[in-house]
Amino acid sequence: MKIEYTSIKDLVIIHPTVFEDSRGHFFEAYNQAKFHDNEIRYQFIQDNQSFSKKGVIRGLHLQINPYAQAKLVRVIQGEILDVVVDFRKNSPTYGQHFSVKLSADNKKQLMVPPGFAHGFSVLSETASVMYKVDQLYHKESERGIRYDDPTLAINWQVDASDAIVSDKDFILPFFDQIDWTFE
Numbered sequence: 001m002k003i004e005y006t007s008i009k010d011l012v013i014i015h016p017t018v019f020e021d022s023r024g025h026f027f028e029a030y031n032q033a034k035f036h037d038n039e040i041r042y043q044f045i046q047d048n049q050s051f052s053k054k055g056v057i058r059g060l061h062l063q064i065n066p067y068a069q070a071k072l073v074r075v076i077q078g079e080i081l082d083v084v085v086d087f088r089k090n091s092p093t094y095g096q097h098f099s100v101k102l103s104a105d106n107k108k109q110l111m112v113p114p115g116f117a118h119g120f121s122v123l124s125e126t127a128s129v130m131y132k133v134d135q136l137y138h139k140e141s142e143r144g145i146r147y148d149d150p151t152l153a154i155n156w157q158v159d160a161s162d163a164i165v166s167d168k169d170f171i172l173p174f175f176d177q178i179d180w181t182f183e
Contacts, residue, residue, distance in 0.1 A: 001014060001015065001016055001017055001028070001031070001034050001038070002014075002015040002017075003015075003038050003040075006098055006100075007093070007098065008084075008086055008091075008093045008096060008098050009091065009092075009093065010113040011084060011086075011098060011110070011111070011112065011113065011116065012040070012110075012111045013100055013108050013109070013110055013111075014072075014108065014109040014110075014111055015107070015108060016028060016029060016107055016109070018107060027107060029074060029109070030044070030072065030132065040111055042070040042072075042132075042134040043134055044070075044072065044132035044133065044134050045133065045134060045135070045136065046132070046133050046136060047130060047131070047132055047133075048130070048131050048132075048133060049076075049128060049129065049130045049131075050128070050129050051126065051127070051128050051129075052122045052126065052127055052129070053122060053125065053126050053164070054122050054123070054124060054125050054126065054162075055121075055122060055158050055159075055162040055163055055164045056121065056122045056164045056165075057119065057120070057121045057122075057147050057156055057158060057163050057164065057165050057169070058119055058120055058121075058166070058169070059083065059117065059118055059119015059120060059144070059147060059169065060083070060085055060117035060118065060119040060144055060145045060146075060147055060172070061117060061118055061119065061142065061143075061144045062087060062115070062116060062117040062118065062142075062143055062144065062182070063135065063137075063138055063141040063142055063143065064141050064143055064180060064181075064182055065114075065141075065182070065183065066141075067135050067136075067138035067141035068114035068115060068135065068141075068182070069114060069133045069134060069135045070111070070112065070113050070114050070133065070134045070135075071110075071111075071112040071118055071131045071132065071133050072109055072110075072111055072112075072131060072132040073102065073109060073110045073112060073118070073120075073129065073130075073131040074102060074107070074108070074109040074110075074129070074130055074131070075102045075103050075104050075127055075128065075129055075130075076104055076128045076129070076130050077104050077126065077127060077128040078103065078104060078122065078123075078124035078125070078126050078127030078128060079101060079102070079103035079104070079105070079122075079123045079124040079127060080101070080102050080103070080120040080121060080122055080123060080124075080127050080129060081099050081100075081101055081120060081121045081123055081156060081157050082099065082100055082101070082102045082110050082118075082119075082120045083097060083098070083099045083118070083119050083120060083121070083154055083156070084097065084098050084099075084110070084112050084116040084117065084118050084119075085097045085116060085117040085145065085152060086098075086115065086116055087115055087116060087117055087182040088115035088116075088182055089181050089182055089183055090183070091115070095151070095152070095175065097152050097154055099154070099155075101123070102120075102129075103124075114182075115182045117143075117144060117145055119147060121156040121157060121158045121163075122158075123157060123158075143178075143180055144169065144172040144173075145172055145173060145174065145175055145178065146169070146170075146172045146173065146174050146175075147163075147165060147169060147172075148160075149174045149175045150174070151174070151175040151176060152175060
């Protein structure tokens with residue numbers, strides 16, 4: 001396993017060691033001991049999976065304390081642009097976003113610490129996304145920000161006329177309208 005450090009503290013890309021032969025390939029998507037050896041010490045308690053078609057944008061979502069979630073995100077079919085925004089109020093990268101292409105082919109995973117809003121857009125015809133979380137869903141702690149926020153100016157790599165967004169995500173506030181903090 002190789003850890004790739006990003007420009008945002010605590011946000012890392014994980015490259016699993018892949019063993020390939022004439023039959024196909026094998027890799028450990030998660031190994032607690034190896035993660036701990038690399039200072040990634042979350043206790044994951046739930047796996048979530050979604051299936052989406054091309055042009056879908058999901059996000060940007062997070063939960064605030066005490067139910068904030070760490071997420072280990074990977075793609076098991078297709079390709080996505082995975083996007084996170086740092087909402088840790090005391091972070092030097094507060095309000096900055098980061099994106100990376102995750103796919104079944106590249107097998108990269110994004111380790112998203114608590115305090116980051118998370119979302120993705122589907123770049124392939126379909127995509128199945130799986131992610132581990134270290135806290136259960138807690139509706140009252142759920143927060144989010146509009147995917148098309150002009151302050152963040154995220155390039156989702158999906159034409160605006162082709163974007164498919166849920167009604168729930170359309171009513172999220174813009175960055176300058178949020179009335180909550182993440183400490």
